[in-house]
Amino acid sequence: xxxxxxxxxxxTGVVAWMVILVVVPISGLVLRALASGPAAFxxxxxxxxALAALRLxxxxxxxxxxxxxxxxxxxxxxxxxGKHPALSALVDIPxxxxxxxxxxxxxxxxxxxxxxxxVLIAVDTPIxxxxxxxxxxxxxxxxxxxxxxxxxxxxxxxxxxxxxxETLGASRWQVFRHVLWPAMLPAVAAAWVQTFAxxxxxxxxxxxxxxxxxxxxxxxxxxxxxxxxxxxxxxAAAISVVLLVLSLGLQPAASALVERRYARV
Amino acid sequence: xSSRSRPMQPWLPRVAFLYAALLILLPLAALAYGxxxxxxxxxxxLTSGPALDALSxxxxxxxxxxxxxxxxxxxxxxxxxxxxxxxxxxxxxxxxVPLAMSPITIGLAFFVVFGREGWLYPLFTQxxxxxxxxxxxxxxxxLFVTLPFMIREVVLLLEDLGTSEEEAAATMGASPWQVFVHxxxxxxxxxxxxxxALVVAxxxxxxxxxxxxxxxxxxxxxxxxTFVFHAIEERQLPAxxxxxxxxxxxxxxxxxxxxxxxxxxxx
Numbered sequence: 001x002x003x004x005x006x007x008x009x010x011x012t013g014v015v016a017w018m019v020i021l022v023v024v025p026i027s028g029l030v031l032r033a034l035a036s037g038p039a040a041f042x043x044x045x046x047x048x049x050a051l052a053a054l055r056l057x058x059x060x061x062x063x064x065x066x067x068x069x070x071x072x073x074x075x076x077x078x079x080x081x082g083k084h085p086a087l088s089a090l091v092d093i094p095x096x097x098x099x100x101x102x103x104x105x106x107x108x109x110x111x112x113x114x115x116x117x118x119v120l121i122a123v124d125t126p127i128x129x130x131x132x133x134x135x136x137x138x139x140x141x142x143x144x145x146x147x148x149x150x151x152x153x154x155x156x157x158x159x160x161x162x163x164x165x166e167t168l169g170a171s172r173w174q175v176f177r178h179v180l181w182p183a184m185l186p187a188v189a190a191a192w193v194q195t196f197a198x199x200x201x202x203x204x205x206x207x208x209x210x211x212x213x214x215x216x217x218x219x220x221x222x223x224x225x226x227x228x229x230x231x232x233x234x235x236a237a238a239i240s241v242v243l244l245v246l247s248l249g250l251q252p253a254a255s256a257l258v259e260r261r262y263a264r265v
Numbered sequence: 266x267s268s269r270s271r272p273m274q275p276w277l278p279r280v281a282f283l284y285a286a287l288l289i290l291l292p293l294a295a296l297a298y299g300x301x302x303x304x305x306x307x308x309x310x311l312t313s314g315p316a317l318d319a320l321s322x323x324x325x326x327x328x329x330x331x332x333x334x335x336x337x338x339x340x341x342x343x344x345x346x347x348x349x350x351x352x353x354x355x356x357x358x359x360x361x362v363p364l365a366m367s368p369i370t371i372g373l374a375f376f377v378v379f380g381r382e383g384w385l386y387p388l389f390t391q392x393x394x395x396x397x398x399x400x401x402x403x404x405x406x407x408l409f410v411t412l413p414f415m416i417r418e419v420v421l422l423l424e425d426l427g428t429s430e431e432e433a434a435a436t437m438g439a440s441p442w443q444v445f446v447h448x449x450x451x452x453x454x455x456x457x458x459x460x461x462a463l464v465v466a467x468x469x470x471x472x473x474x475x476x477x478x479x480x481x482x483x484x485x486x487x488x489x490x491t492f493v494f495h496a497i498e499e500r501q502l503p504a505x506x507x508x509x510x511x512x513x514x515x516x517x518x519x520x521x522x523x524x525x526x527x528x529x530x531x532x
Contacts, residue, residue: 003441014344017337022359028378071284078281081273090285096516098470100490101509109295159271201367203473221369240370247365
C-alpha cells in the first residue's frame with residue numbers, strides 16, 4: 001500500500017471509530033428525546049418533579065463551584081508560590097477515587113451510623129440524605145479540576161508587578177484587589193464554569209448519599225435513571241439532552257476565558 | 266526563581282492544607298476506619314464468589330479499554346495532529362464530548378441505540394450479539410467514558426514535539442511506518458503512560474453508565490462499583506467498604522505504576 005493510500009485508510013478508520021463510538025449514540029439520544037415532537041419534549045422538561053430536580057442540580061452545582069473557586073484558587077496559589085508536594089498529591093486524590101466511593105465515604109463519615117453524623121443529626125443539620133451532602137460530594141469530586149485549571153495561569157503571574165505595587169505604597173489587600181485579582185479572574189471564571197459543568201453531570205457520589213427524595217434531594221442525573229427504570233425513556237432522554245446542551249455550551253465558554261487571558265500575556 | 270522571593274503570609278498555606286485535608290482526607294479516613302472496624306466481615310465479603318466475579322469483570326473492562334485506546338487513541342491523536350483534512354477540528358471536539366456528559370446520560374445514549382427499540386437492535390440481533398444488559402454493552406460505555414484521555418495527552422505532546430525529527434528521518438529514507446516506530450512512538454511514551462493511568466482509573470471507577478447499560482446482573486454484568494451500590498442498598502457495609510477500598514487501592518496502584526513507568530521512559 002502506498003503511503004498516500006495508507007494515510008487515507010488511517011484517516012477513514014479514525015473517523016469511522018469516532019462516528020461509531022460518539023456520533024451514533026449521541027444522535028440516537030437526541031432523536032429519542034425529540035421522537036414525540038417538540039411539545040412532548042417541552043412537557044418532559046417542565047414536569048414539576050423534573051423542573052425541581054434541574055433547579056436543585058443547578059443551585060447546588062453553582063454553590064459548589066463558588067466554594068471551590070475560592071478554596072481551589074487558594075490551594076493553587078499556595079502550590080504556585082511555594083513547594084508543597086504533600087498538598088499537591090492530596091489535591092489529586094479525588095482523581096483516583098471512583099465517584100460512587102466518594103458517596104460511600106461521605107456516608108461513612110456523616111451517615112446516621114457514624115458518631116459525627118449522629119452529632120449533626122442531633123443539632124438538626126443532617127448532611128447525608130440532605131442537600132449539604134450533595135454540595136459536599138460535588139466539592140470533593142471537583143477540587144482537582146479547579147486547582148489544575150487555575151494553577152497554570154497563576155504560575156504565569158509576575159511577582160515583580162506585586163513588588164512594584166508594594167513599592168508604590170499599596171497594602172497587601174490593595175495588591176490583591178488591584179494587581180492579582182484582575183489578572184486571575186478569567187482563570188477563576190473558567191474554573192467555575194468547568195466545575196459547574198462537571199457537577200451538573202455528577203451521578204455516582206450523589207446517588208449514594210442524597211436519599212433521592214423527589215423535590216427535596218433528587219438531582220437531575222438520578223431523576224433520569226428513575227424515569228428510565230419507570231419505562232419513560234423519552235423523558236429520560238429529554239432531561240439528558242438539556243444537561244448535555246448546557247455542558248457542551250459551557251465547555252467552549254470556559255476555554256475562551258482561559259485563552260483570552262493567555263492572549264493578553 | 267523570582268516567584269519564591271515574595272514572602273507569603275503564613276496563614277495561607279495552613280488554610281489551604283486545612284481545606285484539602287478536611288474535604289479529602291477526613292472522608293477517606295472514615296472509610297479506612299469502616300474497613301478496620303469490620304475486618305473479618307470485609308475479608309469474607311470480598312472473597313465471596315459474586316465479589317470476585319464483579320472485581321474480575323471490572324479489571325477485564327479496564328484492560329480492554331487500555332488496550333483499545335493505546336492503539337486507536339494513538340491513531341486518532343496522530344491523525345488529528347499530523348494529517349490534514351476537512352472536518353479535522355470536529356474530531357478534537359468529539360473526543361472531548363464524553364467529559365461533558367453525565368454517566369447516566371452516556372448509559373442512556375447507548376441504551377436507546379442498542380436497546381429493543383433502537384436503530385441498531387435488528388442488526389445486532391441478526392449478528393446474535395446482545396449489547397444491552399450484556400458484557401459488550403459494558404465494553405462500549407467503558408470505551409466511551411475513557412475516550413478523551415489518551416487522545417488529549419498524545420495530541421498535546423505531538424503538537425509540542427513538532428515534526429523536525431520525523432522529517433529528518435524521512436529525508437534519510439525512512440518509511441512512514443519506520444518514522445512512527447523509531448521516532449514518534451518513543452517520543453510519545455511519556456504521554457502514553459500518564460494517559461494510561463487516567464484510562465485505568467476512570468474505567469475502574471465507572472458506575473452510572475455500566476449500571477444503565479448492564480443492569481448490574483449478578484454473574485453477568487455486575488461490576489465492582491455496582492457491587493458496592495447493591496451492598497449499600499442491602500446494608501452490607503463490610504462488603505461496600507471493602508470493595509470501595511479495593512477500588513481506591515487499585516486506582517492508586519495504577520497511578521503509581523504508570524508514573525514509575527513514566528520516569529523510566531524519560532531517563
